[in-house]
Amino acid sequence: MLSDKGFNVHLVTITNTIGYFFNAHLLNLGLYKNKRNDLLNKMRRLQIFKTYLKVQEIDVVLDFRMRRSVIKELIVQKFLYQKVKPVYMVRSSNLDYYFPKSSRFTKKLFETKPICVLTEGIKTSIEDRFKFKNVTVIPNAIDLKKYKENYAIPPHIERRYILASGRLIQGVKQFDKLIQAYAKSELPQANIDLRILGTGATKNALKVLAKELKLEKHVIFEGFLQDPEPYVANALYTVLCSKFEGFPRVILESLACQTPVVATDCPTGPAEVLDGTNGILVPDNDFKALTQAMNRLAFNEGLRKQFKASCRSSICKFEAAKISICWQHYLNQVYESY
Structure with missing residues (x-):
């Protein structure tokens, strides 16, 4: 810029x-x-x-x-x-x-x-x-001109999925708590996977956690991707539950791909982007509410379409x-x- x-x-x-x-x-x-x-x-x-x-x-x-x-x-x-x-x-x-x-x-x-x-x-x-x-x-x-209206779904993906992205490090992104919230949700039984983009020191521990929860076939680690847009655009939604943030680009990039977001109201960023037209914001660190929101958006196609229609316009100010x-x-x- x-x-x-x-x-x-x-x-x-x-x-x-x-x-x-x-x-x-x-x-x-x-x-x-x-x-x-x-x-x-x-x-x-x-x-x-x-x-x-x-x-x-x-x-x-x-x-x-x-x-x-x-x-x-x-x-x-x-x-x-x-x-x-x-x-x-x-x-x-x-x-x-x-x-x-x-x-x-x-x-x-x-x-x-x-x-x-x-x-x-x-x-x-x-x-x-x-x-x-x-x-x-x-x-x-965010440069919206760089994002396409549609992206082809990656060829190896056969089931519906939700998406989370970030460095796999201790404490900050709380992927362990996300996997546990996903385990308590209705998504695994509906064959809706959780795909995680990113790499880091806790990757093996997170894989062990998924296996202990009998979710190794549903929690899929895609690693670092230079061009993640096809994965973002074809997700049901992006989920973020960090302990803290600055202004998470994950949310901006998801909305630019017309993919709604479910996020906890961590300090700071999510509340300044998610305005009720483009996703669901739940209280900070409330993983019971996060699970409920994950269920709600996964199984309410009408709400997803409503959010999807507003995603890009909601971030024009950025x-x-x-x-x-x-x-x-x-x-x-x-x-x-x-």
Whole structure:
């Protein structure tokens, strides 16, 4: 979006892992990381980054890092960001990812710096916790033009299914609780499968759980998919029950594929997208209500069609063309305010 608006964009990665397409110049600091990752090596990478900022004449840095260390942040602000204008990005409702535990140090480090968040819920949390007045909301965007009206169902899929997506890691997405809610639902008996997209450290444990519940034939792990749209578009619905989120793209992408969503009202994101016309929102962490909602939408074809007809129109306000204008105005404002 920023490139299309005429910004000269540079992408800086800390690890040597590039998992998606991008339109930017790339500085891959992971290439300079040694096996020991010792202090001298860290300082070398910091100097490489600082030199890059100077040579490329970078004006604004969108800082997506986790920022829990006071000492590290002092070094970054005083050494690395001397000549640039940082914007501190917060992409999750779990504020402990992005700010030190000490509120006193957090205020000293970030109180006068621009902070950009994904949702009004995150903004409110930061304002309540730190009393900051410098928080701006710019949500995730979706380019609806890139999504087809119809996608062919993947050839190996023979039964109806619901879909869940995300990294298979401990605690956050709560896939274990989702599998248990699915087990208590009426879907397995109706031969409606649960397909899970994604990979991660808990995959084997989740497979064991599905086997213990005698659902190994119904809970299907598809792994990581570069192009998941055919799976999303042909699902009865997408289900999300995270412990916390920022602004889940899974919901936007599902609605862009005209697939309704069943979600728990976790902090934050689902309540700002699911408006009653495009899916079902149940109370946070209420898995009994989630099971009931899963049953309701799976067996009510009329309701699914009603939601399906509204999916794309319900997210027009998140269209990339509109969000890119928000970014353009915001970055110009940041540049002029320093």
